[in-house]
Amino acid sequence: MLKWALIFLVISLIAGGLGFTGVSAATGKIAKILFAIFLILFVIFLIMALMGGAAIA
Structure with a gap:
């Protein structure tokens, strides 16, 4: 998605x-x-990863 945003910016x-x-x-x-x-x-994914990491540890 970031790639498409950069393409449209160019x-x-x-x-x-x-x-x-x-x-x-x-x-x-x-x-x-x-x-x-x-x-x-x-x-959203960063928060989910941090929460998932905390649950494992």
């Missing part, structure tokens, strides 16, 4: 540099949403 930057502001805004928004989903899932 597309957004290239489109913005070429003057396609509508495409740049849309892909930038998609990149932000994907990155937010990635962060949320990362935090």
